[in-house]
Amino acid sequence: xxxxxxxxxxxxxxxxxxxxxxxxxxxxxxxxxxxxxxxxxxxxxxxxxxxxxxxxxxxxxxxxxxxxxxxxxxxxxxxxxxxxxxxxxxxxxxxxxxxxxxxxxxxxxxxxxxxxxxxxxxxxxxxxxxxxxxxxxxxxxxxxxxxxxxxxxxxxxxxxxxxxxxxxxxxxxxxxxxxxxxxxxxxxxxxxxxxxxxxxxxxxxxxxxxxxxxxxxxxxxxxxxxxxxxxxxxxxxxxxxxxxxxxxxxxxxxxxxxxxxxxxxxxxxxxxxxxxxxxxxxxxxxxxxxxxxxxxxxxxxxxxxxxxxxxxxxxxxxxxxxxxxxxxxxxxxxxxxxxxxxxxxxxxxxxxxxxxxxxxxxxxxxxxxxxxxxxxxxxxxxxxxxxxxxxxxxxx
Ligand code: TYD
Numbered sequence: 001x002x003x004x005x006x007x008x009x010x011x012x013x014x015x016x017x018x019x020x021x022x023x024x025x026x027x028x029x030x031x032x033x034x035x036x037x038x039x040x041x042x043x044x045x046x047x048x049x050x051x052x053x054x055x056x057x058x059x060x061x062x063x064x065x066x067x068x069x070x071x072x073x074x075x076x077x078x079x080x081x082x083x084x085x086x087x088x089x090x091x092x093x094x095x096x097x098x099x100x101x102x103x104x105x106x107x108x109x110x111x112x113x114x115x116x117x118x119x120x121x122x123x124x125x126x127x128x129x130x131x132x133x134x135x136x137x138x139x140x141x142x143x144x145x146x147x148x149x150x151x152x153x154x155x156x157x158x159x160x161x162x163x164x165x166x167x168x169x170x171x172x173x174x175x176x177x178x179x180x181x182x183x184x185x186x187x188x189x190x191x192x193x194x195x196x197x198x199x200x201x202x203x204x205x206x207x208x209x210x211x212x213x214x215x216x217x218x219x220x221x222x223x224x225x226x227x228x229x230x231x232x233x234x235x236x237x238x239x240x241x242x243x244x245x246x247x248x249x250x251x252x253x254x255x256x257x258x259x260x261x262x263x264x265x266x267x268x269x270x271x272x273x274x275x276x277x278x279x280x281x282x283x284x285x286x287x288x289x290x291x292x293x294x295x296x297x298x299x300x301x302x303x304x305x306x307x308x309x310x311x312x313x314x315x316x317x318x319x320x321x322x323x324x325x326x327x328x329x330x331x332x333x334x335x336x337x338x339x340x341x342x343x344x345x346x347x348x349x350x351x352x353x354x355x356x357x358x359x360x361x362x363x364x365x366x367x368x369x370x371x372x373x374x375x376x377x378x379x380x381x382x383x384x385x386x387x388x389x390x391x392x393x394x395x396x
Contacts, residue, residue, distance in 0.1 A: 001040050004048060005274035006198065006281060008034040008317045012341035013051060014202040014309035015062055023339055030055070034313070036201050038274055042216040044207060045189055045274075050163050051203045053115070053134055057161075061116035062334035063309075065100040070371050072100055074233050078154075078183075079104035086181055088151035092143070094135045095158025099123040111147075113139065135162065140171035149177040157234060160186040160207040169221045179249055182223070182242040189213070190263050191236025193273065195391040197366075198281045198317075199310035200235065210268050211259045214240055222246065227253040235310075235367040235390070288393035289318050295360055295387075296324045302387070303358040304328035305372060306365025307335050307347045314389060316342035325362055329354070354379040360395070363388045 011034040018027065035048040065071050079101065082088065089109065093102050096112025097119055103126065111129035114120040120132035133139045135158075143150075153176055162168050172182055189210040192200045200208050207213075215225055227241035227250070238259070243250055267273030295302055304311060307328040315325070322345045329350040330336060336349040353376055354361070361379075363369060363386045373380065380386075386396045 002037040002046075002048070003040055003271060003274075004035055004037040005271070006036040006201070006278045008036070008198065008201060008281075008313065010034075011202065011313060011316050013056060014204060014312045014341060015056070016341045017062060017335055017338035017347070018341065018344065019338055023344060029341060032203060034201065034203070034317075038271065039213075040271070042213060043210060043269055044165075044213040044217060045210070046207045047201055047203070047205070050206055053162070056204055057115045057134075059117040060334075061119055062332060063097065064119075064332055064334070065097045067332050068365075068368055068371065070233060070368055074231065075101040075156075076104055078239075082152060082154075082183075086152055088181075090148055090150055091152040091154065092150050092175075094153065094155040095161070096120075096123055096128075096130060099126055099128060101154060101156065102128050135171060136164075136167050137171045137174065140174040144175050147175075150175050150180060151177050152181045152183065154183045156185045157187075157237075159184050160209055161204050163206050165207070165217060169218060169223065173221050173223070173244075178244065179247045180244075181250075183239060184214075184242065185231060185233075185237050185239040187234050188230070188236050188238040189268060190266055193266065193268075193277050195236060196277070196280045196284050197235050197310075197390050198277075198284070199308075199313040199389075202309050202313040204309060209238070210263050211238060211240070211256070212263050212268055215260070218242065224252070225256055226250045228255050228259050230259075232370075233367070284389055284393055285318050288314070288387075288389045289320070291387060291393055291395060292318075292320055292324050292362070300360050301326060301358045302360045302362060304345060304362045304364045305350075305354075305376075305386075306330060306363065306368065307332070307340055307345075308364045308367075310366075311362070311364030312340050312342055315340070315345070322346065326358070328364060329357070354384065355382075359384060361386050366390045 010031045012029045091110050094113045096114045102110045113131045115134045117132045120130045123130045186209050187200045189208045222245045225240050229239040231237040302325050304325045307330040321343045327346040327348045331350045335347045366388050
């Protein structure tokens with residue numbers, strides 16, 4: 001049974017940026033009702049009204065993993081670890097985006113799967129074999145018929161975007177070798193609840209996983225988690241190392257039990273923790289609105305930094321529009337010159353560290369706070385303030 005616990009209202013598709021022409025012509029945006037529920041049996045948390053993959057991951061998809069040094073480093077560190085520890089002869093990435101992970105491997109040893117054709121083209125041009133397809137059984141069969149043994153599959157921030165998780169794991173089991181390893185990483189539900197980062201939920205993030213849920217879900221595919229790592233990326237993620245239950249090459253690391261205990265102690269297996277989260281989210285909205293509206297009333301100019309899907313979700317939920325936040329700065333060429341979905345806030349090209357753009361900056365990319373604060377130390381030194389809603393709405 002799925003029990004609803006949170007309602008974030010009507011939301012636009014979080015990565016559907018509008019062009020100037022769309023704004024002039026008052027183009028109708030697609031909205032959906034963003035509600036979140038818990039599967040009480042397997043503890044999987046998901047959004048309740050989903051959008052088709054074809055609508056979300058098309059040939060205009062703007063997200064590029066390489067836009068952040070933090071992500072580049074995270075992929076590089078992991079690839080070194082994989083080479084040292086698992087020594088795969090052949091590996092594949094599901095959701096290879098612009099190649100930030102696969103570029104760390106020899107071309108003949110790796111290939112990518114990336115359904116957004118505009119993004120797949122980037123790695124194809126770099127010379128990496130990339131299937132511009134959605135991950136499903138028909139692709140798995142095609143890959144198996146063409147390729148040698150796949151010893152390792154990696155997927156970051158992708159499996160949580162695919163509605164049919166049964167198809168995902170069935171297809172993985174079809175291609176991976178007998179003693180192959182699956183490594184997945186996605187935002188962690190525990191971190192999301194602790195940080196009250198409700199913006200982890202939006203149309204692309206169909207699921208926010210916990211170890212509890214992953215463990216329950218993969219059992220039927222004779223898979224098990226043998227190690228887990230906490231990551232700072234994407235606002236707090238978990239990296240799961242998964243193997244077949246018949247593979248005795250790796251022992252179950254004690255970190256698995258520790259993480260499970262932490263999730264249980266927090267209450268992720270009882271519905272009251274979910275209702276408490278809902279209350280916290282509502283408080284967070286009230287406080288953030290208060291901060292932004294008060295600054296605006298006092299004629300303070302507010303801009304945004306990092307035009308993220310998360311920011312679109314928060315601003316739409318809090319009814320904050322382009323009258324309150326004047327524009328966003330962002331480094332991603334495919335977002336620059338466009339308007340954010342829902343709030344219609346303009347995205348300006350970020351060229352250099354801020355000086356006198358504004359005194360107040362809403363941190364859309366709060367998950368890159370460390371990287372951004374380092375870059376903007378002069379702005380901070382001169383008294384510039386950031387506004388964040390994580391873990392609590394406040395001016396820093
Ligand atoms: P991310 O948090 O990965 O986004 P989402 O919520 O959409 O998954 O994206 C970070 C965004 O912030 C991306 O558009 C690039 C931008 N950005 C900057 O403009 N400057 C920076 O210094 C950093 C780290 C990110």
